[in-house]
Each structure stands twice: as structure tokens, then as C-alpha cells.
Amino acid sequence: MEHFALWLAAFLTLGIISFLYKDNAWYKLTEAIFVGLSAGYWFVTLFWDNFYGKFWIGKGEHAYLYVGAFLGLLMLLRLIPKIGWISRWPLSFIVGATSGLWLINYFSSNIMKQVQATIFPLFSSQYGAGFDAGAATVIGNLVIFLGTFTGLVYFFFSKEHKGAFGYTAKVGIWVIMITFGASFGYTVMSRMSLFIGRIDFLLSDWLGMIL
Amino acid sequence: MRLPAILDRKACAAFFVVLIFLFLLVPNARSQGQAVKPDSIGRAISPDSLSPDLYPQAATRVEAIDTPNDAGESISISWKKSIDDYDGGKVKVYRIYRAEVVNGQPGEFKEVGDIPAGHDKYSFQDGNTVDGVEYFYKVLAVNQLRENNIATWEAVSETLPFGPIKSSAQWFDWRRINAFIGVIILSFFIIYFIQQAKSGKELFIRKIAGMEAVDEAVGRATEMGKKIYYVPGLSDMDNMQTIASINILGRVAELSATYETYLEVPVCRSMVMITAKEVVKEAYSKAGRPDTFQEDQVHYLTDDQFGYAAGIDGMVVREKPATIFYMGTFYAESLILAETGNSIGAIQIAGTAMPSQLPFFVAACDYTLIGEELFAASAYLSKEPKLIGSVKGQDIGKGIMLAAIVIGIILETFNIWNFSRLFSVID
Numbered sequence: 001m002e003h004f005a006l007w008l009a010a011f012l013t014l015g016i017i018s019f020l021y022k023d024n025a026w027y028k029l030t031e032a033i034f035v036g037l038s039a040g041y042w043f044v045t046l047f048w049d050n051f052y053g054k055f056w057i058g059k060g061e062h063a064y065l066y067v068g069a070f071l072g073l074l075m076l077l078r079l080i081p082k083i084g085w086i087s088r089w090p091l092s093f094i095v096g097a098t099s100g101l102w103l104i105n106y107f108s109s110n111i112m113k114q115v116q117a118t119i120f121p122l123f124s125s126q127y128g129a130g131f132d133a134g135a136a137t138v139i140g141n142l143v144i145f146l147g148t149f150t151g152l153v154y155f156f157f158s159k160e161h162k163g164a165f166g167y168t169a170k171v172g173i174w175v176i177m178i179t180f181g182a183s184f185g186y187t188v189m190s191r192m193s194l195f196i197g198r199i200d201f202l203l204s205d206w207l208g209m210i211l
Numbered sequence: 212m213r214l215p216a217i218l219d220r221k222a223c224a225a226f227f228v229v230l231i232f233l234f235l236l237v238p239n240a241r242s243q244g245q246a247v248k249p250d251s252i253g254r255a256i257s258p259d260s261l262s263p264d265l266y267p268q269a270a271t272r273v274e275a276i277d278t279p280n281d282a283g284e285s286i287s288i289s290w291k292k293s294i295d296d297y298d299g300g301k302v303k304v305y306r307i308y309r310a311e312v313v314n315g316q317p318g319e320f321k322e323v324g325d326i327p328a329g330h331d332k333y334s335f336q337d338g339n340t341v342d343g344v345e346y347f348y349k350v351l352a353v354n355q356l357r358e359n360n361i362a363t364w365e366a367v368s369e370t371l372p373f374g375p376i377k378s379s380a381q382w383f384d385w386r387r388i389n390a391f392i393g394v395i396i397l398s399f400f401i402i403y404f405i406q407q408a409k410s411g412k413e414l415f416i417r418k419i420a421g422m423e424a425v426d427e428a429v430g431r432a433t434e435m436g437k438k439i440y441y442v443p444g445l446s447d448m449d450n451m452q453t454i455a456s457i458n459i460l461g462r463v464a465e466l467s468a469t470y471e472t473y474l475e476v477p478v479c480r481s482m483v484m485i486t487a488k489e490v491v492k493e494a495y496s497k498a499g500r501p502d503t504f505q506e507d508q509v510h511y512l513t514d515d516q517f518g519y520a521a522g523i524d525g526m527v528v529r530e531k532p533a534t535i536f537y538m539g540t541f542y543a544e545s546l547i548l549a550e551t552g553n554s555i556g557a558i559q560i561a562g563t564a565m566p567s568q569l570p571f572f573v574a575a576c577d578y579t580l581i582g583e584e585l586f587a588a589s590a591y592l593s594k595e596p597k598l599i600g601s602v603k604g605q606d607i608g609k610g611i612m613l614a615a616i617v618i619g620i621i622l623e624t625f626n627i628w629n630f631s632r633l634f635s636v637i638d
Contacts, residue, residue, distance in 0.1 A: 016521065023528040035522040038515030046514075078485065091448065091486055098449040106451075107397070108390050108636040115612050116634035119619030127629050145620060152613055157416050157587045158606040176581065177573070184570035191543070 010206040013198055118148045147175040261366050267301035267352045268293045269368035270333070275348045275376045283342040283380030289334040290370065293352040301366075302328040306351040307335050310372070317347035317372045328352075340378040347374035386637050396611070401604030408596035414603050421560050421578035422588045425463060428558045432533035433470040439463070440532045441476045442523060442548065444539020444563065445516060448482040451586070452564050456539035457483075457490055458589030458598075459562070463536060464494035468503060476509040477526065479519040484511050520544035524551045537561040537576070538585065541568045549575035562588060 015030030059065050071090035078087040122141045123131045133141070153165065154172030161169040204210040270290040278285035288307055295301040306325045310317040323337050340346060349372045355365040408414050432439045441463055443456045460476065467474040476491065478484045488509045495504040512522040527535070528551060535552045537545070537559065545561075545568040552559045553575045561572035562580030572579045580588055583605075590598030619630035 019524065023525065028525065031521045031525045034515075035513050035518045038518035039511075039513035042514035075482075075485070087485065088489065091482065091489075094448050094482065095454060099451070099454075102451070103394060104387070104390055107394050108387070108638075111608075111612065112390055112393065112634045112636045115615055115619075116631045116636075118616050119623060119631035119634070121623040121626070122620060123624060124626075127623050127631075128626055130626070145616070148616065149613060152609055155583050156606050156609060157419075157583075157591075158414060158603045160415070160417050180570035180573055183567060184574060187567060187570070191546075 006206060010202055013202060017198070114148075118144065120144075146171075147179075151175050261364060265301065265354055265364075265366040267295035267354045267366065267368050269370050270296075270305060270350045270352050271370065273348065273350050273370045273373040275346075275373050277376065277378050278336060278338075280381055280384040280386050283378055284340050285336055285338045286340050286346065286348070286376055286378050287334060287336050288348050288350070288373075289332070290350045292328070292331070292333060293368070295352070295354075296328045298329070300328070301354040302352045303355050303357075304328055304353045305333060305335075306353055306367075307337065308349050308351060308369075309337060309340075310347045310349075312345040312347065312375045317374065320347075320349060320372075325353075342378050342380065345375035345377045347372040348376070349373065384637075389633060390636050397604065397608045400607040401601050403600075404603040404607075405597050405600030408600035408603070414599045416587065416591050416599060416602060419580065419584050419588055419591050421562060421580045421584065422459075422591050424558075424560055424578045425592070426466065428534040428536075428560055429463065429466040429470055429472060431558055432467075433472045435533040437533035438473045438475050438530055439467055440523075440527065440535040440552075440557075441474060442535065442537045442539070443476065443478055443483055443487060444537070444541050445479055445519065445544070446540035447480045448486055450540055452538075452540045453480075453483060455586045455589050456562070457486055459536070459538050459585075459592060460487060461490045461494050462589075462592040464491040465498045468495040468498035468500040471500070471503065474508055475526075475532070477512050477519075477523055478509065479512055479514055479516075481511065484509055516542060516544055520547045523548055527551050527555060527557070531555045532557055535559045537563070537572065538580070539563065541565055541572075546571035546575065552576075 012030050012033065015026045016034070018024055018030075019027045055065050055069055059069075071093060074090045075087050078084045120141060121127055121129070121133075122145065123138055124133050125137065150168050150172035152172070154161075154169040154176065156165075156169070159165060200210065270293045272291040273288065274290070275286050275288045278287045290305070293300075293302045304325050304327050307323050308320040309323045310320040312318065323339065324335055326333060326335055337348075349370050351367050351369045353365055353367050355362045357363070404414065429439060441460055443453060443460065446453045448454065448457075464474055474491065476487050478487060488506070491509055492501070492504050495501050512519050524547060527548075532555075535548075535557045537548060537552075538561070541548075541563050542565065545563070545565075549559060549561065549572055559576040560578045560580075561576040562585040563569060563572065564582045564585055566582070569579065569581055573581075587602050590602045615630075615634075622628045622630045
């Protein structure tokens, strides 16, 4: 059985990789298996984890789970066209509740912490240390400050990017693009390691060519 | 009964001297602490045989308070270190014991944690309390010899119990007051500008290149007689990017209905499918073409990330849509999708606030909405006062942040004030 699973995994891996050549019947088969199997897998997982694992088992202890179950039930009213509009209520609840819940978290992590991390003495290693920083640190500090400043200016939408403001925004988009370039290279390398992982599976686990 | 010959008078006298000595010694030991059995057997020295010199002085000033700014179920204990707590001193570790109150007195004490010695200040958070239940705490200063991670003996001195104290939840976490004030200020500006927009004042929003290209992209699909694909990303309706994406979908659907171009929306979340269906249906009605809306225009593929990517890739290479939109949250599948779309020559417009995926969209797509542009795009497209006012309000917020950064850097560079403290937040 283990042998069969190994061969099946190799067959499916090669099927997916065959897409690099062109769309073909092998890829179509593999794609259909992947999509169908994963959809089924997620259905079963969500059913047992959420409906059974959380609601069915926990409903006795936590009465608030009935609220979630009720909202879920309202979603199913879409199946009855006449009252299908009621299914918008749970949707509204999810969107509204999520916005409220995340507001403070996003404000803290995306604004407060970022601003705090950008405020530092330009010419010293830490606050109160005087002017003790080396040239490399000073350059690094200036890059962070100017990069953040100009990058933020680019994201102003209510003022036209003209004149000095426009030039600043242009510097900002350059900073962003350079960052993207660095990020691109870094991520490509990590994707290469994923690809090497699959090749390693084929050559060592399946073919036994690498011991 | 006759005593053995060895116990003569001198021996008896010596025996009583030893007894008196021990009698004097034991209270002395008790005043310093009490011996406990080591947590191992084997070469353990009997506690009774420990020299009084091994017992450390107890910690002092034990205090326990209900942990402030928390959701309850926690008590914070602090104490002043023992005078024997120094480098090479007798105290090796402090143990914290807790007892529930029984008839106003501490019941049986049980260990709730320990902290190694060697610090100037000590505090411990007992995060395993039951709100409303009263407890007593005491701290044990422990001297011990450990061999192979096992204590061979321990000499312990304990403080008097402190209490009773009980834990409770607080309504406000005062450590987050700065974030609260920030949100209030930002909300004020957003609401103010929404009111301004509603009252008819025209608020300017600069051009967003990606959104300018929407008409062109839909028109191209119409001319070629091919489909438009709209991919709303991996996240569910509890993600702001998905919500922004659905707003943009409304505009794209309206255009495609107007031009009678088939729009297909493959999704990977059931909630997104329901919402997207509603939005597309409404857009078709708004465009005066409700009859052309088809239920399966918006369809589910799978919740699985790469299953979803494989499915879309297959559809893209087989049906060769003229235009593809990627708007929402994307992860590692972003380049797989964008590269496939690029390979068939589709015009591609992407938008996401995922910093790690933006480089791939920038590289493989014709237009990319970077970060906040995705959120501003829906306002730009709809021209709705609520959205435009909100964008303007957020710009004011950004202006305040920029000012704060500049002022903060000046103050900190010239060592005037540690300004960044104002933005310190806890997780």
C-alpha cells in the first residue's frame, strides 16, 4: 500500500509539473483530482472541526454557540428564494463585527508600532546616547526615515502628485520598487527550495537515486 | 531496667549536653526556614542533617495584586529579594505557593511556579486563578544542590502568607489608551470628511492608474469576444482586502454587463461566493441587464490554496480570457496565477495589500494596485461620499503620522524627549 501511495504521489507530482510544458490530459486529470479532493477534504474538515467539534460538542457549555448556529442557519435560507434576502444579515454581521474587532489591532500594529519604529535618533545608536553612531548606521537611519516619509507621501490620495509633492511621491515609489525587487529575489529563492523539495522527493523517495 | 555499662555518668552528661545543643539549634533553624525533602532519592542527604548555615534568609515584602488591565484569571505577585540573593549566594530559586482561603485562613499551599534567583526585582504572574476566589500566596527562597538536573538537597525559607486576594477582569486596558485616542482622532476626521462629502462638497481623489485601466481592460475583452476573469483572492469575508475586492467587483461587473461581456468569478470561500453573487447580480440589475446574469458566473472551486491555483490555471489556459483581475489577499499562488495569465497574453490588473506578493504582481501584471490603493480604488470607482470622505480622512491621519515622525526624530536626535514612547503599544 505504501508503495502504491509513493507511485501515486510521483504520478501526480509529474502530472502537475507537466503543465510547464503545456496544458495536457495528464495535467487535467491531476488538476481535477487535486481540486475535487481538496474541496471534499475541506468540507469534511470544516464539518468535523466547526460543526461537530465546536458546536455539537460545545453547545451545552457555551450558549453563545447557538448564535453562530442561528446565523449559519440564516445563510441556508438562500435555498428558499422568497426569503433568501435574510441570508444577507449574517453576512452583514460578519463584515461589521470583523471591521470593529480588527480596527484596534490594525491601528496598533500597522500604525502605532510602525511610527514608533521609525522614530529614532538619526546620529546615535539609541535615545540619549549623543552622537555616537558610525557612518553606516547614520546612512541606514536616513534611508529608513526618508524611505518611510516618501513612501507615505506616495499613498496620499486626496492631493494631486504635482510639484515638490509629486517629486517626493516619485522618490517614494522608487523606494517601494527597490524594496519589491529585494523581496522578489528573496522569495524566488524560497520557491526554488520548494521546487528542489519536489525534485528531491522524485529522485530520492520515488526513484531512490539519491540516498 | 538496668542501663548498659557504657552509659555511665560521664556518658549521660555528654548525652544531655548534646540534647541541649540540639534543642537550642532546632528553633534557630526554624526561624530561618524549614527543611524539605529533596525531589529525588538516591544520594539525597536527609534534610535533618543539613547545616543551619545552608538555610537562606527569606524574601521580604511579598505583595499580591489583581493583575491590572487584563481579562481576569491572573494575580501578580512581587517580593523583595532575600539578603542571601547575590552572585554565589545561598538563594538559587524562588518558589511561589498559593492556597485557597478556607474559613478565613489559608488552606493547603501548592506550588504555582518558580523564578531563578539573580535578579534585582522579582514578580510573578499566576495566570491560573479563578475570578472571585480568594487566595493566599507565599514565596519560598530555596537553596539547593543539583546534580544531573536533580536536587540532592534543599534548604528553604518562606515568607508569611499574603492575602486574601482575588482576580477579576477589567473593562479597560489603560495601556492601550494611546491607541484609543489615536482611533478617536482618526475616526473624527473620517466622519468629518464623510459629512463634508455628503453635504455636496467635492473632495479630490487622485488618479489611480490601475483603476483608470479597468474600462480599457473590459473593453478589450468585449472587442475580442472573450471572457473576463475576476479572482477575489484566498481570504474570507472577514478580511478587509476581500471586502475592498468585492467593492471593485461591483464596478467590473457593471461594466461587463453594460458591454455584454461574460464575467467569471472563481472563488475559494463559500461566504465570498454568496457575497460576490449578490454583488454581481445587483451590478447587472444596475446596468439594466438582469436577464444576462447567470448563477454559475460566480462559482466555488476549493478552499485549498494550491488546488484553487491549479484550478484557475487550468481554466485560464483552456478558456484564454482577455482580461484577468486579481484583487484581494494572495499568498504563494500569486506568481503562479499571474504568470499563467501573462503566458496567454491576457491584460492583467492586480491589487493586494500583501507586501510579500506585490513584487510578483508588479512583475507579471500590467497594472498593480499597491497596498492602500486597493482600498482607495473602490472609493475612486464608486465616487460614493462615504468612501471618498473616508479616504480623505485617512489622508489626514497619514499627515499626522508624518508630522509625528518628523517631530519625533528631531526630538530624539537632539536628545530632548523620548517621543516614541507615545506610540508604544502592547500586543
